[in-house]
Amino acid sequence: MLRDYIRLALHNIRHRQIRSWLTILGIVVGVAAVVALIAIGQGMQKSVRTQFEAIGYNTIIMFPGGTGDEGVMGPGGGMMRMMMGGTSSTAINIEALGRLPQVVRAGVQRIETALVTSEHMEGQGFLRITGLSHGITDDFGAYFDGFPVAEGRSFGRSDGSVVILGGQVALDLGVATGNAIQIEGNDFEVIGILEGSESGGGGFTFRNLDMGLFVPIEALEALFGGEGTLSLALIETTEEADVGEVSTMIRDLFRQLGTPVGTLTAEEMSEQLQGVLGTLQMVLAAIAAISLVVGGIGVMNTMYTSVLERTREIGIMKAIGAKDRHVLYLFLVESGFLGAIGGAIGVLLGVGLSSLASRLMGGALAGGPTGGDGASFSASLSPGLIIGALAFSFVLGAIAGVLPARRGAKLQPVEALRYE
Amino acid sequence: MIRLENVMRTYQLGKTQVEALRGVDLEISPGEFVAIMGPSGSGKSTLMHLLGALDQPDEGSVLLDGQDVAHQGRNGLAELRGRKVGFVFQMFNLIPTLSALDNVEYPMVFQGVLRGERRTRAKRLLGLVGLEGRMRHKPSELSGGERQRVAVARALANDPEILLADEPTGNLDSKSGKQIMELLARLNVEHQMTLIVVTHDPVIAGYADRTIHILDGQIQNSVESGGE
Numbered sequence: 001m002l003r004d005y006i007r008l009a010l011h012n013i014r015h016r017q018i019r020s021w022l023t024i025l026g027i028v029v030g031v032a033a034v035v036a037l038i039a040i041g042q043g044m045q046k047s048v049r050t051q052f053e054a055i056g057y058n059t060i061i062m063f064p065g066g067t068g069d070e071g072v073m074g075p076g077g078g079m080m081r082m083m084m085g086g087t088s089s090t091a092i093n094i095e096a097l098g099r100l101p102q103v104v105r106a107g108v109q110r111i112e113t114a115l116v117t118s119e120h121m122e123g124q125g126f127l128r129i130t131g132l133s134h135g136i137t138d139d140f141g142a143y144f145d146g147f148p149v150a151e152g153r154s155f156g157r158s159d160g161s162v163v164i165l166g167g168q169v170a171l172d173l174g175v176a177t178g179n180a181i182q183i184e185g186n187d188f189e190v191i192g193i194l195e196g197s198e199s200g201g202g203g204f205t206f207r208n209l210d211m212g213l214f215v216p217i218e219a220l221e222a223l224f225g226g227e228g229t230l231s232l233a234l235i236e237t238t239e240e241a242d243v244g245e246v247s248t249m250i251r252d253l254f255r256q257l258g259t260p261v262g263t264l265t266a267e268e269m270s271e272q273l274q275g276v277l278g279t280l281q282m283v284l285a286a287i288a289a290i291s292l293v294v295g296g297i298g299v300m301n302t303m304y305t306s307v308l309e310r311t312r313e314i315g316i317m318k319a320i321g322a323k324d325r326h327v328l329y330l331f332l333v334e335s336g337f338l339g340a341i342g343g344a345i346g347v348l349l350g351v352g353l354s355s356l357a358s359r360l361m362g363g364a365l366a367g368g369p370t371g372g373d374g375a376s377f378s379a380s381l382s383p384g385l386i387i388g389a390l391a392f393s394f395v396l397g398a399i400a401g402v403l404p405a406r407r408g409a410k411l412q413p414v415e416a417l418r419y420e
Numbered sequence: 421m422i423r424l425e426n427v428m429r430t431y432q433l434g435k436t437q438v439e440a441l442r443g444v445d446l447e448i449s450p451g452e453f454v455a456i457m458g459p460s461g462s463g464k465s466t467l468m469h470l471l472g473a474l475d476q477p478d479e480g481s482v483l484l485d486g487q488d489v490a491h492q493g494r495n496g497l498a499e500l501r502g503r504k505v506g507f508v509f510q511m512f513n514l515i516p517t518l519s520a521l522d523n524v525e526y527p528m529v530f531q532g533v534l535r536g537e538r539r540t541r542a543k544r545l546l547g548l549v550g551l552e553g554r555m556r557h558k559p560s561e562l563s564g565g566e567r568q569r570v571a572v573a574r575a576l577a578n579d580p581e582i583l584l585a586d587e588p589t590g591n592l593d594s595k596s597g598k599q600i601m602e603l604l605a606r607l608n609v610e611h612q613m614t615l616i617v618v619t620h621d622p623v624i625a626g627y628a629d630r631t632i633h634i635l636d637g638q639i640q641n642s643v644e645s646g647g648e
Contacts, residue, residue, distance in 0.1 A: 321530045
C-alpha cells in the first residue's frame with residue numbers, strides 16, 4: 001500500500017515538473033544553508049579542539065602584562081590580544097617558575113619586528129622574528145606538531161646567529177640552507193627550512209609557520225637587548241597537577257615579583273572559543289532555518305493548489321472507494337517527497353558549499369600575507385547531520401502538507417465530482 | 421437486493437431549498453436491469469448518488485444488501501462504494517495522467533489488492549471490454565467509446581454486485597453508445613450483475629428489464645419492458 005502511495009506521489013510530482021521543482025528549490029536553499037553552516041561551525045569547533053589537543057591540556061600559556069582578570073575573551077583579555085597579534089614584550093624572570101614543583105618545564109617566545117635583507121632578494125622588508133628558548137626548541141610536548149624541518153636541521157644548544165625559515169619566507173627571500181640573510185644588518189646562517197604546509201600549521205601560539213623566521217632567543221637579545229624579555233611563555237605542568245590551580249599560582253607568583261602576567265590554560269581557551277563558535281553557529285543556523293520555513297510554506301502553497309486542481313480527481317477516487325485517509329496519505333506522501341527530494345539535493349549542495357568554504361576559509365586563515373593565525377580548518381559533516389537534515393526535510397514537507405491534504409480528504413464526493 | 425423507503429433529500433442552493441427527492445420507495449432485485457428516466461432536475465441523479473453511497477438521504481433509508489446508507493459514517497460509505505458498487509459516468513471520469521491499465525487498477529489499490537494481482541485482473545477486464553491493445557494508452561489517446569469502455573472495466577475492478585451508469589452514452593456517438601449499452605447488457609446477463617442506468621433516452625431504456633419514471637422528486641411509475 002505504501003509503495004502504491006509512493007508510486008502515485010512520484011507520478012504526480014513528475015507530472016507537474018516545473019511547479020514541483022520550484023517548490024523543491026525552496027527547500028533546497030534552506031537545507032543547503034543550514035547544512036553548510038552547521039558543517040562549517042562544527043568544523044571550526046573541531047579544528048579548535050584539535051589545535052588545543054596538539055598543545056596539550058597540561059599546558060599553560062603565559063603572557064606579560066595582563067592580570068587575567070579581564071577574562072579570556074574580554075577586550076583586554078589575553079586570547080584577544082594573542083589573536084590580534086598584539087602581544088607585548090616585557091622582561092620577566094622566568095626562572096622564578098622553578099619555585100613551583102608542579103611546573104615541569106617552560107619555553108619562551110619573544111617576538112620582534114626586524115629589518116630583513118638578503119643578497120638573493122631585491123629590496124628589504126620588516127618581518128616578524130620569533131626568538132625561541134631551548135624549552136621550545138627541545139620539542140616542548142607535542143608542540144612541534146606541524147613544525148617539521150624539511151631541509152637542514154633544528155636548533156642546537158650552542159647555536160648563535162642562525163635562523164630557521166618558514167617555507168614561504170625561504171621562497172620569498174630566495175635562500176636555501178647554508179645561505180646567509182641579514183637581520184638588522186647582522187648575518188644569520190639559514191640552518192633549516194620548514195616544510196611548507198597548506199594550512200600554515202602552528203595554530204595560536206606559533207602563528208603562521210610558513211611566514212615565520214625563527215632564531216634562538218639569545219640571538220634576539222643580542223640584537224635588541226633586554227635580557228629576559230618575552231612575549232609568550234608555554235608552561236608544562238605535571239600530569240597530576242590541577243592546571244587551573246597552577247595557573248592561579250603562576251599569576252600570584254609574578255604579581256608578587258612585580259611583573260604581573262596573564263595566563264590561559266589550553267582548556268579555558270578551547271572551551272571559550274568553542275562556546276563562542278557554538279553560539280555563532282546557532283545564530284547562523286537559526287537565520288538559515290528561516291529560509292527553511294519559507295520553503296515549507298512554499299510546499300503548503302503548492303499542495304493547496306494541487307488539491308484545488310485535483311478536486312475532481314479526488315471525487316473520482318472517492319467514487320471508486322477511496323477513504324478519507326487514502327486521500328490524506330496520498331497528499332501527505334507527495335508533500336513529504338517534495339520535502340525529501342529538496343532535502344537530498346540540499347544536503348548535496350550543503351556538502352559542496354561547506355567543502356568549498358573550507359577550502360577558501362582554510363586558505364584565508366592560513367595563507368594571509370600578514371600571517372594570521374594559521375588555523376587548519378575543514379568543514380565537519382557528521383552522518384547525524386546528513387540523516388537529520390533528510391529526515392527533517394521529509395517531516396517539514398509532510399507537515400506543510402497536512403492542512404491541504406486534510407482539505408482534500410474532507411471533500412464531499414458528490415461536490416468534488418461536480419467540480420470543473 | 422436494493423430497497424429504498426420514504427427517501428427524502430433536500431439541497432440548499434443559495435437561499436432556495438431544492439427538494440430533490442420527496443418520499444421515494446423503490447425495490448430492485450439482484451441481477452435486475454433497471455433504467456431510471458426523467459427530465460433534468462427530476463432528481464434522478466440524486467437518486468443515483470444515493471444508490472451508489474456517494475450521498476446520504478435526509479430521511480428514510482437506502483438499503484444496499486441490508487446495509488443502510490443513511491447510517492454509515494464516511495468510512496462505511498467509502499467501504500460500500502469500494503466493494504458493492506461500480507460507477508460509470510457520463511464524463512468518463514478517468515484519471516487523465518494514468519494509463520488505461522493504471523486507471524482500471526486504481527479502485528483495487530484502495531481495497532489493498534496486491535500489485536501483481538491488480539495487474540492480472542486489470543488486464544483481464546480490459547480484455548473483457550475489448551481493449552487488449554490499448555492498455556498503455558492514456559485517456560487522451562483514446563476515443564470516447566474506448567474511454568467509456570475503460571471506465572466500465574474500472575467499474576468492474578472490485579467485482580461489485582451493483583453497476584451504476586449515469587448517462588453512460590451521453591457523450592458518445594450513436595455507434596459507440598450502442599456498443600457500450602450492449603457491453604453493459606451482456607455484463608448484466610452473463611455476470612448476474614444488478615445494472616441501474618440513468619438516462620433520458622428511451623432507446624437506452626429499451627435495453628432494461630424495467631423502466632422507472634421519476635418527476636419532481638417522486639416516482640411516477642415503474643414499467644416492465646421485457647428487455648429488447
